[in-house]
Amino acid sequence: MKWRWKYKILKGLSYLLCSLSYERILSIGKFIGPFILNHIEKQKKRGISQIMTGMEYEQKEAEALLQKVYENIGMTVMEILYMPRLCKGKENLSKYITINHAERLEKAYAEGKGIVGLTAHIGNWEWLGAGLALSGYATSAIGKKQDDSGIMEILNNYRSAAGEHIYLTGTGGYQMIAAARAIKNNHILGFLSDKDARKDGVPVRFMNRIFSFPLGPLTFADKFQAPIIPLFIVRNNNGIGHVIHIEEPFLYERTGNKDKDILINAQRMASLLENFIKAYPDQWMWFQHLFWTEAKDIKRYTMLSAEEKEQYGLNES
Helix, strand or coil, rough: CCCHHHHHHHHHHHHHHCCCCCCHHHHHHHHHHHHCCCHHHHHHHHHHHHHHHHHHHHHHHHHHHHHHHHHHHHHHHHHHHCCCHHHHHHHHHHHHHHECHHHHHHHHHHHHCCEEECHHHHHHHHHHHHHHHCCCEEEEEEEECCCCCHHHHHHHHHHHEEEEEEECCCCCHHHHHHHHHHCCCCCEEEEEEECCCHHHHHHEEEEEEEEEECCHHHHHHHHHHCCCCEEEECCCCCCCCEEEECCCCCCCCCCCCHHHHHHHCCCCHHHHHHHHHCCCHHEEECCCCCCCCCCHHHHHHHHHHHHHHCCCCCCCC
């Protein structure tokens, strides 16, 4: 099978990279990222356009920022293949990852209700879950099944080696039952919440556009009344190693009106993501598909009155 050969090639490449120093694999990634990604013209145009809209940059500023994003992505790919070294020994972990405000996480764990982890495709998000798990925190996440089985297999292996539990969407309802069980067992349940949910999401203002925010973190936070903690991983300025930022936890706000609650909490989450991304714009995947959904095509948008659209800043203009 083709995917088996791809898995073996990636595994072999990973083995080779793990024989090199961390600094060396970063320098390789920093070169390869822009070299490859600059040749994907459609993706490049999308990235520049979304930076210009989201950051209100001129085109030259957007192009310069995208090159830094490409460098980060290149280093991130190398680091994912370097994960066996990350997992090799906890005594080496501090070389690669430090945690800022771990006390916020520990306080949330002490409540015993589980944690809804709110995050985005920023920094090296694969090392976010791995770093938390290797640091001794019970860590689970909702993930998307990759179309490429070879890549999926190696990611699953490395996530398991770090001690993470990943529940994949689109693979059967039992996975979501297992995710609910994880949060009941006082795990972090992480959600990458910067992917457009198309018609099934919640309309929010995000990066100067209307965005369809995914229901996942809203549903779990509401159902379990678990604290919500924004979690982000950011590469250090010199490119070497990362800091996991633990932001202040908060609870799902309830007003007595469920539809209103969904809007309020979705917008709060989206704004938290936006603020952090704007603080570290070179760390985010600007070229991903973000704005496929027009506001009028989101089910919950069409249910709103003109006054509600105005109130929540959801006018399309």
